[in-house]
Amino acid sequence: MVDIISQYGSVFLGMAILFGFFMAWGVGANDVANAMGTSVGAKAITIKQAIFIAMIFEFAGAYLAGGEVTSTIRSGIIDIQKAGFADSPELLVYGMLSSLLAAGLWLLIASNFGWPVSTTHSIIGAIVGFAVVGISADSVVWSQVWSIVASWVVSPMVSGIIAFCLFRSVQRLVLDTDNPFVNAKKYVPFYMFLVGFVIAMVTLVKGLSHVGLDFSFHECVIIAVGFGILVALIGLFMLRSIRELPEDNLNFHYTSVEKVFGVLMIFTACSMAFAHGSNDVANAIGPLAAVNGIVQSGGVFSPRSALPTWILLLGGIGIVVGLATWGHKVIVTIGRNITELTPSRGFAAELAAASTVVVASATGIPVSTTHTLVGAVLGVGVARGIGALNLGVVGKIFLSWIITLPIGAALSIVIFFLFRAVFG
Amino acid sequence: MSSPLSALFGRSPIRPIQEHMAKAQHCVVLLGDFLEAGFKKDWLQAEQLQQQISACENEADELKYTVRTHLPKSLLLPVARADLLSLLNTQDKLANRTKDIAGLMLGRKMEVPESLIDSMRVYYQQSLNASVQALKSINELDELLETGFRGKEVEFVETLIEELNELEHQNDLTQVGIRASLFKLEPELPPVNVMFLYKVIDLIGDVADISQMIGGRLSLLMAR
Numbered sequence: 001m002v003d004i005i006s007q008y009g010s011v012f013l014g015m016a017i018l019f020g021f022f023m024a025w026g027v028g029a030n031d032v033a034n035a036m037g038t039s040v041g042a043k044a045i046t047i048k049q050a051i052f053i054a055m056i057f058e059f060a061g062a063y064l065a066g067g068e069v070t071s072t073i074r075s076g077i078i079d080i081q082k083a084g085f086a087d088s089p090e091l092l093v094y095g096m097l098s099s100l101l102a103a104g105l106w107l108l109i110a111s112n113f114g115w116p117v118s119t120t121h122s123i124i125g126a127i128v129g130f131a132v133v134g135i136s137a138d139s140v141v142w143s144q145v146w147s148i149v150a151s152w153v154v155s156p157m158v159s160g161i162i163a164f165c166l167f168r169s170v171q172r173l174v175l176d177t178d179n180p181f182v183n184a185k186k187y188v189p190f191y192m193f194l195v196g197f198v199i200a201m202v203t204l205v206k207g208l209s210h211v212g213l214d215f216s217f218h219e220c221v222i223i224a225v226g227f228g229i230l231v232a233l234i235g236l237f238m239l240r241s242i243r244e245l246p247e248d249n250l251n252f253h254y255t256s257v258e259k260v261f262g263v264l265m266i267f268t269a270c271s272m273a274f275a276h277g278s279n280d281v282a283n284a285i286g287p288l289a290a291v292n293g294i295v296q297s298g299g300v301f302s303p304r305s306a307l308p309t310w311i312l313l314l315g316g317i318g319i320v321v322g323l324a325t326w327g328h329k330v331i332v333t334i335g336r337n338i339t340e341l342t343p344s345r346g347f348a349a350e351l352a353a354a355s356t357v358v359v360a361s362a363t364g365i366p367v368s369t370t371h372t373l374v375g376a377v378l379g380v381g382v383a384r385g386i387g388a389l390n391l392g393v394v395g396k397i398f399l400s401w402i403i404t405l406p407i408g409a410a411l412s413i414v415i416f417f418l419f420r421a422v423f424g
Numbered sequence: 425m426s427s428p429l430s431a432l433f434g435r436s437p438i439r440p441i442q443e444h445m446a447k448a449q450h451c452v453v454l455l456g457d458f459l460e461a462g463f464k465k466d467w468l469q470a471e472q473l474q475q476q477i478s479a480c481e482n483e484a485d486e487l488k489y490t491v492r493t494h495l496p497k498s499l500l501l502p503v504a505r506a507d508l509l510s511l512l513n514t515q516d517k518l519a520n521r522t523k524d525i526a527g528l529m530l531g532r533k534m535e536v537p538e539s540l541i542d543s544m545r546v547y548y549q550q551s552l553n554a555s556v557q558a559l560k561s562i563n564e565l566d567e568l569l570e571t572g573f574r575g576k577e578v579e580f581v582e583t584l585i586e587e588l589n590e591l592e593h594q595n596d597l598t599q600v601g602i603r604a605s606l607f608k609l610e611p612e613l614p615p616v617n618v619m620f621l622y623k624v625i626d627l628i629g630d631v632a633d634i635s636q637m638i639g640g641r642l643s644l645l646m647a648r
Contacts, residue, residue: 175571340433340436374429381500388499
């Protein structure tokens with residue numbers, strides 16, 4: 001009934017904005033710390049620097065590269081025709097609102113008890129939940145859902161392999177050589193170029209049309225290469241004052257070498273924040289965009305419609321606010337627990353994870369940044385790069401899927417039926 | 425918040441193992457002071473030093489237990505867990521041996537014949553040098569971790585271990601000389617004292633042997 005939309009439309013939109021902002025706040029408060037924790041733990045950046053970097057690059061990632069995943073969550077998971085939305089579009093509104101509320105609630109509860117929760121898994125579980133139970137199993141685009149679930153397994157493995165290769169290259173080119181410091185200063189700028197190039201390339205290729213920029217593939221490559229060179233030049237400038245002093249290297253011969261990699265890690269910290277923002281902002285604003293789409297069009301839903309800029313802005317701001325008010329404390333906690341990670345390892349893990357997540361964002365797949373980073377760290381560990389890693393964490397991750405998905409679904413279903421009861 | 429990232433990083437055993445070796449080697453250093461007190465027949469001071477050696481060995485034991493309890497099977501390590509544990513055990517033998525020597529000599533207020541004292545000093549010094557070389561090798565563990573137990577660093581540590589083998593060999597030769605000298609003195613000395621003197625000579629040689637074994641275990645660790 002189109003009437004419900006015209007009657008309560010602004011109420012729904014208001015709720016969607018509220019819940020969406022709440023979710024974005026939650027992402028900033030809980031999840032950003034995972035993206036920045038490795039840089040802080042490896043002592044490449046201070047907490048203050050981490051917060052500063054996160055604020056700028058989370059927002060940039062969300063705004064510039066968050067569109068694809070947001071589209072997936074907005075309209076890629078539920079089949080509009082099969083769900084019969086043309087007749088009762090308010091069901092989608094209820095569902096998206098329930099999903100947001102459910103995911104946000106679960107985030108709050110779990111944080112209170114100190115349980116780790118993936119915002120991505122919560123929202124996906126919630127959306128699939130309300131669609132299957134509230135409407136029909138047919139209404140879900142199962143092919144999309146299965147590919148999302150598959151990516152949750154694939155992304156940590158892929159980032160693990162990339163991290164392994166990156167770290168082995170560092171061993172070959174820098175650490176195993178006769179003069180590691182000289183080689184560090186020589187090769188680290190290339191890694192810096194890589195950071196700039198990958199991030200720019202993936203963001204450009206996916207399209208910045210919502211910012212008004214549209215390039216051909218050729219142009220993308222050229223711009224990305226240019227950006228990479230710019231990053232490398234900035235890096236070279238920052239590296240010039242690092243010298244190999246004998247007194248630094250008394251206790252540990254590689255102190256100066258690690259300092260060089262420390263500068264590189266500043267760049268990978270930026271890329272991690274960017275990647276995380278690009279993938280996780282959708283968890284908050286995807287449902288909001290869906291509700292907005294229906295309310296604005298008065299009950300006629302068109303999945304092809306463009307993503308309004310203000311929604312992306314709202315998501316970015318929400319993340320930054322969450323980070324500023326709560327997230328910085330979590331970064332301190334996580335950074336404190338990550339002890340024996342040095343920049344030569346940390347950068348490999350971060351670059352691998354950031355690249356994987358950014359590619360996922362570009363292809364519109366929502367993944368867990370945290371799990372991808374865990375996979376990357378394990379990849380470095382397999383290359384014998386880290387003193388001790390708890391393999392039990394892998395089991396814990398599987399466990400969290402088994403818990404988060406059903407709970408997210410259950411909460412969402414309950415709230416969905418509440419909405420139906422209240423609004424009809 | 426127990427983020428998976430927080431839980432992921434375990435306690436690396438590398439630094440604690442280096443600390444343990446430093447502690448064990450310190451026992452060997454204290455043994456030198458003890459021997460000097462014994463040569464001067466200053467049994468009061470010798471007893472004090474024996475207490476210090478005992479305390480040092482206890483501290484080493486505590487470090488050993490700490491490493492062991494933080495090495496569950498579910499930990500992904502850059503080297504085999506069994507290799508690390510047997511390296512630790514061998515290091516521990518070093519501390520135990522010095523405690524044995526001090527305890528034995530103090531208990532019997534063992535007097536070393538005047539003519540043997542100088543050679544004993546040299547003999548102990550060689551054992552000490554072997555333990556210093558072993559400590560130097562073990563201190564390279566964190567550098568080895570940095571390079572992922574590959575390449576130039578491994579070659580460097582291998583040369584240290586070769587030098588260690590040479591030191592142990594020299595120590596063996598000295599032991600032969602001392603035993604020969606003692607053999608000549610046997611008629612003049614109480615037989616039971618002589619037997620225990622031979623025992624102490626063996627034990628001091630053990631310090632060099634164990635140091636060499638530590639090098640051997642390190643070599644094995646790097647090879648796999």
